[in-house]
Amino acid sequence: MYYSTTYSSPVGTITLACDGNNLVGLWIEGQKYHGNTIFENIIDNVDLPILVTAKRWLNRYFAGKKPDISELPLAPAGSKFRQEVWNI
Incomplete structure (x- = not known):
């Protein structure tokens, strides 16, 4: 189960997503892959x-x-490839 909220920032509206304990995603409104890592x-x-x-x-x-x-x-949250890149 995933949960989200929005945050109004100087760079636009930010969507924050979590699994209840950890942040799993953060997207700025209008970005190309908004929320696509959460299935x-x-x-x-x-x-x-x-x-x-x-x-x-x-x-x-x-x-x-x-x-x-x-x-x-x-x-x-992301694909195996994305996880490997983030670890680098």
Whole structure:
């Protein structure tokens, strides 16, 4: 099961997706492959702790601070090829 919410940013609307515990995707509205790495239905849920944490992280980022990416539990969803590229 996957969940999502949106975030209004200076670069446009960002969709955040999670598996309930980890961020699995982030897409900017209008990008070519918006959400295409998630093959299951995504349920809107703005109250999950991981999504709230991610929005707070983005608030700090867009405010010019430098939040550490390690503050976010990441588990990006993608093909085997994409996973290998991300590991590099």
